[in-house]
Amino acid sequence: MISLKGLTKRYGGRTAVDDLSLEVRPGAVTGFLGPNGAGKSTTMRLVLGLDRPTSGTALIGGMPYHKLKNPLRTVGALLDARALHPGRSGYAHLAALATGNGIPRRRVAEVLETVGMAGAARKRAGTLSLGMSQRLGIAAALLGEPEVLMFDEPVNGLDPDGVRWIRGLMRELAGEGRTVFVSSHLMSEMQQTADHLVVIGKGRLIRDAPLAEVIAGSSLTAVVVRTPHARELAATLRAAGIDVARPAENELVATGAPVERVGDLAHEAGIRLHELRTREASLEQAYQELTEQSMEYGARRAGA
Secondary structure, eight states, rough: OEEEEEEEETTTTTEEEEEEEEEOOEEEEEEEEEOSSSHHHHHHHHTSSSSOOEEEEEEETTGGGGOSSSSSHHHHEESSSTSSSTTTTTHHHHHHHHHHHHOOHHHHHHHHHHTTTGGTTSSBGGGSSSHHHHHHHHHHHOOOOSSSSEEEEEEOOOOOHHHHHHHHHHHHHHHHHHEEEHHHHHHHHHHHSSSSEEEEEEEEEEEEEEEEHHTTSSOOEEEEOOOTTHHHHHHHHHHHHHHEEEEEEEEEEEEESOOOOOOHHHHHTOOOOOOEEEOOOOOOHHHHHHHHTTSSSSOOOTTO
């Protein structure tokens, strides 16, 4: 488990991470979301001891990274896939990590096979594409069979088959009871992969909740109802404090209540329904609503 308590990091007069407290629990894929400059990469660097916090703590399994006896066996991370010697082969890179961390050499061949790089293991790292470099970085993260895994933008450079593969890998790792913490800007991918979401903006926590709850909380998530008694149902729902719009004569769109509540109210009022369904917002829509006040860097819209 990853535990952050009051984690703060300042660079001069700029606060990159601001009093961040949360827990990333095992057995789930936790998506780490936020606009550019929100502090996601800085947070991950603080967890891994690559930066020192101004205040607060970042613990892995109850201990700071620098006190872990076997770091690579406890936490595996991919932050920068290009951060390795360009003249060294992928195999040599992983072998050096294994030797330095007391990991059996057989694991090198195993992780290369897992990430689909067995046939490219002897190529120099500097000649690898970004996608292949990502696979090699993931292999390094898996090398020590750690209980905690952290990935920063792991699908960068991967082709569609690679994206499906990493999605399945993360869910498989979480299914084994590991802690999987992944940062990404690809909302559609996170919607298919994550169980839980942590959203930050300007270094501060915005939301820490299950994926389904984040989407359900969007104002664009609504209940669509078709009924020949739309006017009567609208009055019933409004009396119960539910917002209602009537886009068509026999159709209502209700917000602020789950589909079960709308159905129960219709039943209690004796109103016949022809359709009752939830219209979910996308994660991208929910995310935009959550972060619209936290955009530090944004391009001017065309025509503005």
